[in-house]
Amino acid sequence: MATSPATALQPAMNPAQELLTVPQVMASLQLGRSAVYDLLRTRQLASITLGRARRIPAHALSDFIRTRLDQEAA
Incomplete structure (x- = not known):
């Protein structure tokens, strides 16, 4: 099964690797x-910086x- 050139250039992103914007x-x-x-x-939520984003x-x-949720349950 051949992949299209556009598909071959895009890395396969699974939900665990998805990057979300602040909005x-x-x-x-x-x-x-x-x-x-x-x-x-405050580093309660981890993030990465890509350029200015x-x-x-x-x-x-x-x-x-x-x-x-664990803190609330305790």
């Missing part, structure tokens, strides 16, 4: 921009939510 995280958590940046600044790995968002 996407804002929508997911239903928080404002400054609240999300506060989470990033901040990206949050989807697994980091899941880990953050899981951690908060």
Whole structure:
């Protein structure tokens, strides 16, 4: 089975490798921009910087939510 040239150049992204933008995280958590940046600044939510852009790995968002749920349950 041959792949098209465009497909061959794009890395296969699975959900664990998906990178989210700050607005996407804002929508997911239903928080404002400054609240999300506060989470990033305090390293409660992991991110990477690509040039001037901040990206949050989807697994980091899941880990953050899981951690908060565990803290609430304790």
